[in-house]
Amino acid sequence: MERENAIDVKDLHISYKCLKSFSIKRSLLQLKKTNTEVFEAVKGVSFSVKKGEILGIVGKNGSGKSTMLKAIAGIFSPDEGSIDLHGNSVSLLSIGVGFQKKLTGRENILLSGLLLGFSEEQVRAKMDEIINFAGLGKFIDMPVKTYSSGMYSKLAFSITAILEADIMLIDEVLSVGDAKFKKKSYNKMKELISNEDRTVVIVSHSSQQLQELCTSILWLHEGELRMQGETKEVLEAYEEFMS
């Protein structure tokens, strides 16, 4: 059965250029034009992900992986090319979306949920599940500023993992919290992934995890698409290249 595409990326270019902020003082003092540096993070990548597929992205540091995820999540706009999500909702799984440090964990769950575009009822319905999953005990009713960094990321992970979106983008957060929570989040990840309708894009440096989770792999090298295909095949080539 042919499944429809969930993500279509065509000829994506993203560059960080002269968008350095300038100050009026500086531009008055240096009348000569400052040289504008253009750094192209992603150079013409195209791929598509089918619905229900789990795509892993590998590549060394600075090869544009995170930039691309941010572009798919709609935080960046592409300089050239297009990203089509076919109307699916998307969430970027990352640490600590806009926590208000003086408020309690419970209130922050609601705040983050609303920020991710869910309605208040939807968040309230899932509230208990999130609290349970985070497993913070009585800390859930304490201000977030009293949390340890592990607790902080546990809460953040629980919010994004349990408020489900059609497309989930995961940026190296599979290693959050203590050993117990790590296992729990890994299992949750697997459960989320096993849902046939959910499309997942994972960025990770752990070949072992990717091997277990992904259906296909994309290898980015210095902003360019180096290889795309079966998990095993690409991972082997990648590992050979890295060693």
Place this chain on the structure above:
Amino acid sequence: MNRFIKDMKRYFAYAKFAARADLKAEVASSYLNWLWWVLDPLLFMMVYTFIAIVVFRSSVQYFPLFVFVGLTLWNFFNKTVIQSVKLVRNNSSIVSKVYVPKYILILQRMMVNGFKMLVSFGLIAIMLIIYRVPLTWNIIYMIPVMIVLALFTFGLSCIVLHFGVFVDDLYNVMNVVLRLMFYMSGIFYSIGTKLSEPYRSILLKCNPVSMLIESARRCMLYSSLPYRKLIVLWGVVSLLLCWIGVKTIYKYENSYVKVM
């Protein structure tokens, strides 16, 4: 335009909740708590009343109220605009992790400052009773006055927010500009009696804040009509400003993250 309405529907609840959260956080961390929302405008009113009555020997009817109305409106405008300059930078933890239309952040600030303004209005109501100010139906004109003030503040803040991202020291510039505007808005003196033509008409017609403050005083304190034509005119200008501001933000907001 359609996108604006859709986004507003989607994120309005967030703005409301975040504003409430901000207020709560503010209260949680100070000793006198919410009393500051009352004390702050009250104390500033005393400062300006002292300066105006003792130093400048001003003689305006209901002077403390006169100052208070001006300060209330001005504070809302001033705080929202000055906070907009660094809004994206201060919220970088949100902006770099999730997409949110950036003017929603302004809306949130407006709600926070609007709530404080409401507290001030409560105080004004009490003072109106204490001073036995005769009220008339003219007070209904406060509604359009407030709407135009909100629109103008929102429109201007959108534009300030946009440039605030790219220009590092806009904050310093805006501080000076707003201070100048403060003195040109007749908050502790009456533009109508203290100034001579042509400055009087220039300040009243070209500075919407002073026009709105004067209008609010007229219809609340002195039982007279506000500048109706000017209110409509500035209402239209403010709408235009909002439209430009929102359009600019939509066009460039995706590159804000790259600058930071």
